[in-house]
Amino acid sequence: MKKITKNPKVILVGAGPGDVDLITVKGLRAIENADVVLYDALVNKTLLKNVKASAQCIYVGKRFNSHKFSQEEINEMLVDYANEYGTVVRLKGGDPFVFGRGSEEALFIESQGVETEFIPGISSALAVPTNQGIPMTKRGISEGFWVMTGTTSTGDISEDIALGAQSSATLIILMGLRNFSLIMNEIKNHRHKYTPFAIIQNGTLPNENIIIETLNNYNNVIDNIDYSSPGIIVIGDVVAEHPAFLEEEIQRVLGMSF
Numbered sequence: 001m002k003k004i005t006k007n008p009k010v011i012l013v014g015a016g017p018g019d020v021d022l023i024t025v026k027g028l029r030a031i032e033n034a035d036v037v038l039y040d041a042l043v044n045k046t047l048l049k050n051v052k053a054s055a056q057c058i059y060v061g062k063r064f065n066s067h068k069f070s071q072e073e074i075n076e077m078l079v080d081y082a083n084e085y086g087t088v089v090r091l092k093g094g095d096p097f098v099f100g101r102g103s104e105e106a107l108f109i110e111s112q113g114v115e116t117e118f119i120p121g122i123s124s125a126l127a128v129p130t131n132q133g134i135p136m137t138k139r140g141i142s143e144g145f146w147v148m149t150g151t152t153s154t155g156d157i158s159e160d161i162a163l164g165a166q167s168s169a170t171l172i173i174l175m176g177l178r179n180f181s182l183i184m185n186e187i188k189n190h191r192h193k194y195t196p197f198a199i200i201q202n203g204t205l206p207n208e209n210i211i212i213e214t215l216n217n218y219n220n221v222i223d224n225i226d227y228s229s230p231g232i233i234v235i236g237d238v239v240a241e242h243p244a245f246l247e248e249e250i251q252r253v254l255g256m257s258f
């Protein structure tokens with residue numbers, strides 16, 4: 001690879017939720033022009049086919065506490081590669097500033113005197129429910145939505161889960177599957193027991209999967225969760241807009257009458 005010393009720069013790019021076509025045009029152009037791409041686990045690898053021949057792509061992903069590099073190492077790599085090769089694209093799943101540690105990376109890079117740029121991505125928090133036809137807001141049903149983590153840095157569930165559950169907003173929970181029972185128990189304390197919820201895994205990808213149930217029956221779905229795949233939980237009456245919900249309700253009523 002040819003070494004250059006001018007214009008070191010790191011561009012934090014959102015790769016979108018999974019479907020390769022759900023990156024922005026601006027994000028794709030940044031990948032095409034990059035000298036180095038550092039990418040995460042949930043980035044669709046097909047996007048890397050767009051790099052120029054001289055560019056190198058480096059996997060720095062983290063999944064379930066299995067880290068190839070620590071966050072500090074990644075920060076250092078971003079600065080070192082930018083100083084050595086020029087333009088580094090830091091490619092992150094969804095949007096780089098939604099549970100992506102993008103702002104921490106940017107702070108470090110800027111503290112080292114390297115320029116940063118940000119290219120937003122379509123967050124899974126929005127794209128995954130929409131791809132299933134579940135609206136996050138709907139006139140007369142939901143006036144807003146909360147996007148929360150289901151697992152904080154200590155491994156516990158966020159206190160925001162209880163606060164969100166006390167609102168009437170749609171709840172969208174990322175990184176919540178491993179704390180699924182804790183989360184649902186907390187929400188059951190505040191929402192009516194027939195509130196529908198959905199678990200959507202591998203959203204926008206060919207192996208996308210959705211499970212729909214009501215809060216009182218959350219135990220029924222535990223065995224169907226695939227803990228190795230990314231998933232979001234959507235809770236609120238808007239989930240009833242999904243055709244599978246009506247279908248399940250009809251089956252339930254039919255089951256009760258025979």
Ligand SMILES: C[S@@+](CC[C@H](N)C(=O)[O-])C[C@H]1O[C@@H](n2cnc3c(N)ncnc32)[C@H](O)[C@@H]1O
Pocket residue numbers: 017018042092093094095096097098099100122123124125128173174175176200201202203204205230231232
């Ligand atoms: C570390 S967070 C990063 C979120 C990302 N920055 C975003 O905006 O989508 C990773 C979590 O996002 C959710 N997620 C990301 N991609 C997903 C997908 N295709 N389907 C379902 N959930 C997804 C999962 O909850 C996963 O554990």
